[in-house]
Amino acid sequence: MKKIFTSTCPKCKSTFVVSWELRHAGLKLICPICGHRYLPDKSLAIDEREQH
Numbered sequence: 878m879k880k881i882f883t884s885t886c887p888k889c890k891s892t893f894v895v896s897w898e899l900r901h902a903g904l905k906l907i908c909p910i911c912g913h914r915y916l917p918d919k920s921l922a923i924d925e926r927e928q929h
């Protein structure tokens with residue numbers, strides 16, 4: 878069982894899957910759609926879940 882989360886980009890509003898390690902790492906995510914870099918807490922939406 879692997880923990881992941883989805884983040885919604887505040888710039889282009891795309892949702893993509895991110896590995897859990899980056900959730901609280903203090904590192905910026907890079908949106909795969911528009912290339913925008915932002916901290917996870919700046920996401921428009923975050924969905925934490927477990928991937929079976």
Ligand SMILES: [Zn+2]
Binds near residue numbers: 890891910911912913
């Ligand atoms: Zn984006």
